[in-house]
Every structure is written in C-alpha cells, then in structure tokens.
Amino acid sequence: MKLQRYYVAGIALTATLALTACGSDNTDSPAGDASVAPGSCTAGQLTAQGSSAQKNAMDEWIKTYQGQCADTKIGYEGTGSGAGIQAFIAGTADFVGSDSALKEEEQPQADAKCPGGQALNLPMVIGPIAVVYNLDGVDNLQLSSPTLAKIFSGKITKWNDPAIAADNSGAKLPDTTIASVHRSDESGTTDNFTKYLSKTAEADWTLGNAKAWKAPGGTGAAKSDGVTTAVKSTAGSISYVELSYAENSDLKKAKIKNGAGEYTELTGESAGKTIAGAKVAGTGDDLKLDIDYATTEPGAYPIVLVTYEIACSKGSAKAAAIKGFLTYTSSTAGQSALGDLGYAPLPEAVRSKVEASVAKIS
Known part of the structure; x- marks a missing residue:
C-alpha cells in the first residue's frame, strides 16, 4: 500500500476552515499517536456496515481500538452505503457508514430507531x-x-x-x-x-x-x-x-x-481547498455538510466525498459502546491514523464539532 503522508500536510492547511452552522485491508500500525483516550473503552459488541469507501479506515480503527479495549468487539462489513442505511432502518446495524447523509425521506425512518433522539450524520472520513x-x-x-x-x-x-x-x-x-x-x-x-x-x-x-x-x-x-x-x-x-x-x-x-x-x-x-467551502447544513448536533462542487477556489480539486457515521443521538441500547468507539474515531489520535491509508483527516474545525456531537450520545 502506498503511503499518503502528504495528506496530513495538505489537510493541515485547512485546519482553520470556518464551517458555518447555516448552511481492509491495511494492517500496518497508523502513524503518530493512535492511543485510545482513557475512559472511552466500553464493554459491548457492535455490528456495523455500510460504506466500502471507509472500510480500510474502519479496519484500522477497529484493530487499534480493540487492541486497547479488549472488552469491546466490533464487526464492520463494507456492504455499500445504501445497504448500510437500510440495515440501520431495519434495526440490524448498531451504526452505519454512508458516503452521503441521510436523505429527507430516509431521516424519519432512521429517527424511528432512536427513541427520544435522532439519527445523526457525523462526518468522519474525507475520501476524495x-x-x-x-x-x-x-x-x-x-x-x-x-x-x-x-x-x-x-x-x-x-x-x-x-x-x-x-x-x-x-x-x-x-x-x-x-x-x-x-x-x-x-x-x-x-x-x-x-x-x-x-x-x-x-x-x-x-x-x-x-x-x-x-x-x-x-x-x-x-x-x-x-x-x-x-x-x-x-x-x-x-x-x-x-x-x-x-x-x-x-x-x-x-x-x-x-x-x-x-x-x-x-x-x-x-481536496482540502474544496472542503474549505463546505457548510454545515444540519441542525443541532447533526453535521450534514453542503459541499460546493463548483468551487472557484484556485487549486481546488472539486470531486470529494465525506463518509458519515450514522448513529442515534439517544435511544440505542448500545449507546455507551457506540459513543466509546466514535469518541476514538473522532479524536485527534483516531484521525491521525488516516493519512497513511489514502484518506484525509478531518480539519480541526470539523473534527472538534464531530467530537462534541459524539460526546452527547446517550
């Protein structure tokens, strides 16, 4: 696998982005400190599926997390974003990955699986x-x-x-x-x-x-x-x-x-220059992004996607385990693992918002 270290440097240029509220196969250890934050380990078993685009990232995250949180078992299958969303709606997946946020007609069906809460779109992986x-x-x-x-x-x-x-x-x-x-x-x-x-x-x-x-x-x-x-x-x-x-x-x-x-x-x-034009289109703790594919920013590569983790803000029987794992993936340590896998770490302005939303999962 080719190492993509230039990614970290490239996306670092976008760390001061202002995202407004209006709007695997790899088994090598990740670069940098990928330690799981103390207190985020929670016992439980999670079943997840969806986006094949993020599977290499998810495999690395799961390997690192389970290596330090022995009482948590996580399975992720790259079945595709559409299959993942349907699995969430059907109640057969605890959380799912999707390269598109929930559509208007899908949101209420997903929300129904979150008693007292809502299904959140949490951007986690940038994959041009x-x-x-x-x-x-x-x-x-x-x-x-x-x-x-x-x-x-x-x-x-x-x-x-x-x-x-x-x-x-x-x-x-x-x-x-x-x-x-x-x-x-x-x-x-x-x-x-x-x-x-x-x-x-x-x-x-x-x-x-x-x-x-x-x-x-x-x-x-x-x-x-x-x-x-x-x-x-x-x-x-x-x-x-x-x-x-x-x-x-x-x-x-x-x-x-x-x-x-x-x-x-x-x-x-x-790729980071295009993400610089994104706005948060969701409300509250939902972080659906609106990407400007027609960006006129000089030097911007316009075809980018963001993989979201879709999870309940409240009401999931496995909320503690989901929160623990996503706390790691949205942390600085978790994001630092992505540069060597051909992905782009979230700019800090986005990462911190995701981390704050995950912290409220209950």
Whole structure:
C-alpha cells in the first residue's frame, strides 16, 4: 500500500476552515499517536456496515481500538452505503457508514430507531473521488465536467473524441473505444460523483444524483474493490473510485477542471481547498455538510466525498459502546491514523464539532 503522508500536510492547511452552522485491508500500525483516550473503552459488541469507501479506515480503527479495549468487539462489513442505511432502518446495524447523509425521506425512518433522539450524520472520513483510467500512452489526462458527463452518459465513445482532445491540447489520443465502469451496487460514491456532474455539467448530465447508477451503457462492478479490478484489467476503461483504492491499485488519475478553470491534480491540499467551502447544513448536533462542487477556489480539486457515521443521538441500547468507539474515531489520535491509508483527516474545525456531537450520545 502506498503511503499518503502528504495528506496530513495538505489537510493541515485547512485546519482553520470556518464551517458555518447555516448552511481492509491495511494492517500496518497508523502513524503518530493512535492511543485510545482513557475512559472511552466500553464493554459491548457492535455490528456495523455500510460504506466500502471507509472500510480500510474502519479496519484500522477497529484493530487499534480493540487492541486497547479488549472488552469491546466490533464487526464492520463494507456492504455499500445504501445497504448500510437500510440495515440501520431495519434495526440490524448498531451504526452505519454512508458516503452521503441521510436523505429527507430516509431521516424519519432512521429517527424511528432512536427513541427520544435522532439519527445523526457525523462526518468522519474525507475520501476524495479519483477519476481513474487505463489507457496506454496517456499519462496526464485532463477532463472537464462536461466531458466527463458525456463520457459517462455514453455521448462520447472514443478516446480521441474532439471534446477530450480539447481538454488535452497537444496530447496524442488513441482511436480506442471507451469502456466506462460504474458501481453496480447502491453507493454513496456514485451519489457524490453524480451530484458533482449534475451541479457542474447540467446541460450534459440530466440524470440527477442517486446512490444507484442511472446512465445507460457501461459496465457495472460491485463495491470499490470491484471497480478498481475492472479498470485495472480493462484497456481503454475509465471510472470513479475513492483515492485510497486508486492508490492501492496503482491506477492513473485524471486532472479535473475546477470552477476556476484549472485542471487540478488530486492531492491532500487540493481536496482540502474544496472542503474549505463546505457548510454545515444540519441542525443541532447533526453535521450534514453542503459541499460546493463548483468551487472557484484556485487549486481546488472539486470531486470529494465525506463518509458519515450514522448513529442515534439517544435511544440505542448500545449507546455507551457506540459513543466509546466514535469518541476514538473522532479524536485527534483516531484521525491521525488516516493519512497513511489514502484518506484525509478531518480539519480541526470539523473534527472538534464531530467530537462534541459524539460526546452527547446517550
């Protein structure tokens, strides 16, 4: 696994962000002090599932937490964000991970599982979405959102299409058929990727956003691992996947044109600049974020997702164990584990809000 130490430095630049209220597979030890805070260990057994995007982070967190809190047992399955939310609503998961906050129609169903409280959206992992491709001879691909929309909607079928050529002045593009790959399961990654397209390329992407892929054509692959495997094994392919999976699979990543007109490489710093424009759209202890995908901030990489842990503020029979574990994941120590896993630690302005919300779980 490639180490992503530049992430910590990049996201550190966003530590003073002002988020307003208006609005695995890795088994290496994490970098820095990942000690569990005294008093956060609570006996119990937790069953969790959901976002495959955060699974590597969750595996590392669970390993560290259980290593220091022997009386707590936590199981997490990367079933996908949609499956996770349904499990929470069905009462078969104690908390879940989702790459999108609860939708308006899902919130009351989730709240019903929290007697006397509400289901909270707690941002826990920043996972930028990389546009990955497998095209021999093309190492520095650049793409604008209208071009991406046309590729994934099937309007562009060849790699030497004039629209792609216009984004890549002087590049030698082959007359190769494009093999687009998308998630076949319901996924918050798909929801965030299509939300980016719908907000930045309205004329070329008319399908809106959803966890389920709606565009015709292309090939579906299950979960993040399936997407990376499909791209790596298919010449001429293109897809979208969380940066940690792109790095782990050593896939090429395209530079994406932002609202300032720049083709931007995906780095910790560039992703952090987009998170800098986020606002807290939730109320009270709910911390749902509103991300500006059309950011005009110079140097910002615009396609990012935030994985939320969805948990009851009150009413869960396992509230103490949930609170103990999420106290660790939202702590400075817990977040310090993410930099080496291909994720981005939460900026302090966000982390402190999450930590405060978790502290109120009862």
